[in-house]
Amino acid sequence: MSEVTYKEAIRRAMEDALAEDDRVFMIGEDIAAAGGAFKATEGLWERFGGERVLDTPISEQAIVGASIGAALKGRRPVAELMFADFAGVCFDQIANQLAKYRYMTGGQVTLPVTIRLANGAGAGFASQHSQTVENWFLNCPGLKIVVPGSVADAYALFRAAVRDEDPVLFFEHKGMYNAKGSLTDDAPPVEIGRAAVIRSGEHVTVVATQLMRQRAERAAQALAAEGVEVELVDPRTVLPIDFETIGASVDRTAHLVVVQESPLAGSWGATVAARVVADRFESLDAPPLLISAPDTPVPYAGGLEEAWLPSEQRIADEIRGLLAG
Amino acid sequence: MRLDTTSSSAVVEGDPTDDELLGMLRRMIEIRGFEDEIQRAFTKNLVRGSTHLCNGQEACAVGACSALRPGDSMVCTYRGHGAVLAMGASLERTFAEILGRETGLCRGKGGSMHLTDVEVGAYGSFAIVGAHLPIATGLALAARLDRTEAVSLCFFGDGSTNIGAVHEALNLAGIWRLPVVFFCENNLYGEYSPLPSTTPVEQLADRAAGYGMPGVRVDGNDVVAVRRVVAEAVARARAGEGPTFVEGLTYRHRGHSRTDPAKYRPAGELERWLEHDPIPRLEALLAERGVAAAAIAQARADAESAVAEGYAAALAASAPAVELIHEDVYA
């Protein structure tokens, strides 16, 4: 077992995936000698060479399209899109081509493509480099979407993504790259589509991913001191989402809170709330509480961005309000 | 493709006067000083996110923008501090934007990568590579529809020429013969990748042929040469003769962004380019033309004090009120 950063866990997962299977290759901008814009691919090109770690021009459509083409012939591409926001440039390749190819062809093709994207706000990168982009793709059946929120999950979900026979969007939170956690050599695999209960509690179910999971965890500690026991659930995959685990928790706590880093409209959190209300209305003692960012783009200035992101304080206060309600 | 090789020591018709050149020198020194100040502020954590400085590329910004007139428009990239200042944006408000102040050009909402001052014709700085070439084409389309003779100037990098949006924009401008000047600042690198590793043609101006427009390559560190080539392209555009692709050969003195030490550069390359630094080159040209040393020194002193004053005023301004988050989402 070792203490490593979230970024190192992803780097190791890539290295192990490349070593395990010759069909795996990486493709993206400045991922080879430069080691990636976030330095997550450092050392991979040196070890595996230019046919396994491919630098491309600034051409996101070609990166994803070429990954699809290579996957048609049995390769297992791992495409890096750098800032997740750049998925906008190749939206068609992901949403119309990658997601639907198998379905439209009656199952003739299999597309084990993994796409890595760096998500998230908090560092002053302004509106076009700070979004939580997973929400753009929730409406695209055919894709799987994972959002690892811990070091162990980052490693395990990446390995699962590359082994998966279907396309997986793998969102890394760039605000967590330096967060530390433990990684065991014989960690059990994590199944895509399975939530994890991070903390058990009887009073309220809180569902959160990535940066918001970290903040919700700290809010839960503060609330525990006041006698409020939070059950914290990390869905880890937002397409398909593990409604069973979330629902079972709500059956016990009778309260649902979703915390997310994005605007509410069209988000995975809104989907969770809708499903819980539709499927187990009787389990709820109160309406679900949705803690989200405002329905605005991410602002640049420090004070604005800080206020935009749900804080630990705000999460704790709103949960107090819900339970007092 | 044409290579512009006219020497700037011989005066050509339409060239800037000595006084105008002194103004351009001052602007270039302001931009250099601005970028140096931003770098210092970044290392002091006063600037958030990222910065992409244009030290070394000032002649492209100032030379090209000097060929425009009021009513024309300009769009550029995240490496656009210089271009926005060259259009005449206030030093103080540009500093204030990057420092995240309420007095900033964009009220502190955009930061370094999105500097915009519509009042001076700077319609935006774009951080998704290539996204603004279609927009520049649309600005030119509006000029055509409005019959204004206005011209749209668009800066972009060498690496950008490989993204799909660029192809669509050049083709549309080419087929509709729109009044756009596409100014490619070829600084030899896109992020950490040298141009030959991403781009199968050596002269980017060659790409223009595929869009039925002239492609001209110019020494991007010679402000007079840049001005001449862009002035000619602007004249063509105003006359309804369509777009031009200009490739300005230049070099960024600093790394790609933030604290990038630019280790991927071969030894000696930066030093060779520093010998062609556009600012001393313009000073030498002015001296050659017989402009008094005192006037040149005065331009420098004026630029330096303007930068210092702008920075101090921006620093003193307050942060935007939190309520601003909710403004400007819709009209």
Ligand SMILES: Cc1ncc(C[n+]2csc(CCOP(=O)(O)OP(=O)(O)O)c2C)c(N)n1
């Ligand atoms: C669509 C998209 N892909 C990738 C990036 C990341 N990126 C930012 S700048 C840059 C290099 C651009 O190079 P070039 O066009 O030569 O401009 P320069 O930075 O040299 O001025 C890259 C790849 C981006 N901002 N947008």
Ligand SMILES: [Mg+2]
């Ligand atoms: Mg470049």
